[in-house]
Amino acid sequence: MNDFSKRVIMIIKSIPEGKVLSYGRVALLAGSPYAARQVGWLLNSSTEKYSLPWQRVVNSKGKVSIKDTVSFIIQKELLMKEGIVFKNNDTIDLKIYMWDGNIINFDQIHLEES
DNA sequence: CCACTGACTACTT
DNA sequence: CAAGTAGCCAGTG
Numbered sequence: 749m750n751d752f753s754k755r756v757i758m759i760i761k762s763i764p765e766g767k768v769l770s771y772g773r774v775a776l777l778a779g780s781p782y783a784a785r786q787v788g789w790l791l792n793s794s795t796e797k798y799s800l801p802w803q804r805v806v807n808s809k810g811k812v813s814i815k816d817t818v819s820f821i822i823q824k825e826l827l828m829k830e831g832i833v834f835k836n837n838d839t840i841d842l843k844i845y846m847w848d849g850n851i852i853n854f855d856q857i858h859l860e861e862s
Numbered sequence: 863c864c865a866c867t868g869a870c871t872a873c874t875t
Numbered sequence: 876c877a878a879g880t881a882g883c884c885a886g887t888g
Contacts, residue, residue, distance in 0.1 A: 772871060780885090783883070784869095784883080785868055786868090787870080788868075788869030789869075805869075815869070
Protein backbone atom coordinates (compact mmCIF):
# COMPACT_ATOMS: atom_id res chain seq x y z
CA MET A 749 0.00 0.00 0.00
CA ASN A 750 1.71 3.19 -1.15
CA ASP A 751 1.09 6.77 -0.09
CA PHE A 752 -1.06 7.49 -3.06
CA SER A 753 -3.42 4.70 -2.10
CA LYS A 754 -3.55 5.81 1.51
CA ARG A 755 -4.37 9.37 0.55
CA VAL A 756 -7.06 8.26 -1.84
CA ILE A 757 -8.63 6.11 0.85
CA MET A 758 -8.45 8.97 3.30
CA ILE A 759 -9.96 11.42 0.86
CA ILE A 760 -12.80 9.17 -0.14
CA LYS A 761 -13.63 8.51 3.47
CA SER A 762 -13.85 12.20 4.16
CA ILE A 763 -16.44 12.96 1.52
CA PRO A 764 -19.57 14.08 3.35
CA GLU A 765 -23.01 12.68 2.62
CA GLY A 766 -24.82 14.27 -0.24
CA LYS A 767 -21.58 15.37 -1.86
CA VAL A 768 -19.48 13.83 -4.59
CA LEU A 769 -15.99 14.09 -6.00
CA SER A 770 -14.68 13.31 -9.45
CA TYR A 771 -11.96 10.75 -9.97
CA GLY A 772 -9.65 13.42 -11.23
CA ARG A 773 -10.30 15.56 -8.19
CA VAL A 774 -9.47 12.73 -5.86
CA ALA A 775 -6.30 12.00 -7.80
CA LEU A 776 -5.35 15.64 -7.58
CA LEU A 777 -5.88 15.81 -3.85
CA ALA A 778 -3.96 12.58 -3.48
CA GLY A 779 -0.99 14.12 -5.19
CA SER A 780 -1.20 12.59 -8.67
CA PRO A 781 -3.22 14.92 -10.92
CA TYR A 782 -3.31 12.39 -13.72
CA ALA A 783 -3.95 9.21 -11.81
CA ALA A 784 -7.70 9.43 -12.06
CA ARG A 785 -7.97 5.94 -13.48
CA GLN A 786 -6.11 4.45 -10.57
CA VAL A 787 -8.59 6.03 -8.23
CA GLY A 788 -11.32 3.98 -9.80
CA TRP A 789 -9.28 0.85 -9.53
CA LEU A 790 -8.36 1.64 -5.96
CA LEU A 791 -11.97 2.03 -5.01
CA ASN A 792 -12.76 -1.30 -6.51
CA SER A 793 -10.05 -3.04 -4.55
CA SER A 794 -10.36 -1.22 -1.25
CA THR A 795 -14.03 -0.45 -0.82
CA GLU A 796 -14.85 -3.48 1.26
CA LYS A 797 -11.65 -3.36 3.22
CA TYR A 798 -12.10 0.23 4.30
CA SER A 799 -15.86 0.63 3.97
CA LEU A 800 -15.47 3.41 1.46
CA PRO A 801 -18.41 5.46 0.16
CA TRP A 802 -17.41 4.63 -3.41
CA GLN A 803 -20.74 5.81 -4.67
CA ARG A 804 -19.70 9.36 -4.03
CA VAL A 805 -17.11 9.30 -6.78
CA VAL A 806 -18.25 10.09 -10.31
CA ASN A 807 -16.55 11.28 -13.49
CA SER A 808 -15.95 14.87 -14.44
CA LYS A 809 -19.20 15.10 -16.37
CA GLY A 810 -21.24 14.29 -13.33
CA LYS A 811 -22.11 10.83 -14.56
CA VAL A 812 -21.66 7.41 -13.05
CA SER A 813 -19.20 5.84 -15.42
CA ILE A 814 -18.93 2.38 -13.96
CA LYS A 815 -19.64 -0.26 -16.57
CA ASP A 816 -21.10 -2.96 -14.41
CA THR A 817 -24.87 -2.55 -14.72
CA VAL A 818 -25.70 -3.77 -11.25
CA SER A 819 -23.17 -1.57 -9.52
CA PHE A 820 -24.28 1.30 -11.69
CA ILE A 821 -27.81 1.03 -10.40
CA ILE A 822 -26.71 0.55 -6.82
CA GLN A 823 -24.57 3.64 -6.98
CA LYS A 824 -27.43 5.74 -8.25
CA GLU A 825 -29.76 4.45 -5.59
CA LEU A 826 -27.26 5.16 -2.84
CA LEU A 827 -26.67 8.68 -4.06
CA MET A 828 -30.35 9.44 -4.41
CA LYS A 829 -30.85 8.19 -0.89
CA GLU A 830 -28.34 10.80 0.24
CA GLY A 831 -30.40 13.47 -1.37
CA ILE A 832 -28.61 13.81 -4.68
CA VAL A 833 -30.90 14.38 -7.63
CA PHE A 834 -30.23 12.87 -11.05
CA LYS A 835 -31.37 14.64 -14.16
CA ASN A 836 -33.19 12.75 -16.87
CA ASN A 837 -29.98 11.69 -18.55
CA ASP A 838 -28.45 10.14 -15.45
CA THR A 839 -26.25 13.09 -14.65
CA ILE A 840 -25.99 15.15 -11.49
CA ASP A 841 -25.18 18.82 -11.17
CA LEU A 842 -21.57 19.01 -10.11
CA LYS A 843 -21.93 22.72 -9.45
CA ILE A 844 -24.13 21.77 -6.56
CA TYR A 845 -22.78 18.42 -5.42
CA MET A 846 -19.07 18.66 -6.12
CA TRP A 847 -17.42 18.60 -2.73
CA ASP A 848 -15.22 21.64 -2.55
CA GLY A 849 -14.88 21.60 1.20
CA ASN A 850 -11.75 20.34 -0.52
CA ILE A 851 -8.14 20.76 0.33
CA ILE A 852 -7.71 18.34 3.14
CA ASN A 853 -4.86 18.82 5.60
CA PHE A 854 -2.20 18.10 3.06
CA ASP A 855 0.16 20.64 4.53
CA GLN A 856 1.46 22.35 1.46
CA ILE A 857 -1.94 22.90 -0.01
CA HIS A 858 -3.89 25.86 1.30
CA LEU A 859 -6.99 27.73 0.39
CA GLU A 860 -6.57 31.00 -1.36
CA GLU A 861 -9.49 33.36 -1.35
CA SER A 862 -9.67 36.79 -2.85
C1' DC B 863 11.52 -5.07 -17.38
C1' DC B 864 8.06 -4.61 -21.19
C1' DA B 865 3.26 -4.59 -22.76
C1' DC B 866 -1.40 -4.07 -21.90
C1' DT B 867 -5.48 -2.50 -19.31
C1' DG B 868 -8.76 0.77 -17.46
C1' DA B 869 -14.86 3.03 -12.30
C1' DC B 870 -10.51 9.10 -16.22
C1' DT B 871 -9.77 13.76 -18.64
C1' DA B 872 -9.21 17.42 -21.67
C1' DC B 873 -9.22 18.55 -26.44
C1' DT B 874 -10.80 18.07 -31.30
C1' DT B 875 -13.86 16.73 -34.82
C1' DC C 876 -23.71 16.59 -27.56
C1' DA C 877 -21.48 12.19 -29.35
C1' DA C 878 -17.26 9.94 -30.91
C1' DG C 879 -12.35 9.71 -31.53
C1' DT C 880 -7.53 10.69 -29.72
C1' DA C 881 -3.71 11.25 -26.92
C1' DG C 882 -1.73 11.57 -22.28
C1' DC C 883 -1.23 9.67 -17.43
C1' DC C 884 -0.36 6.21 -13.67
C1' DA C 885 -0.48 1.93 -10.81
C1' DG C 886 -1.55 -3.17 -11.24
C1' DT C 887 -0.98 -7.45 -13.52
C1' DG C 888 0.97 -11.10 -16.27
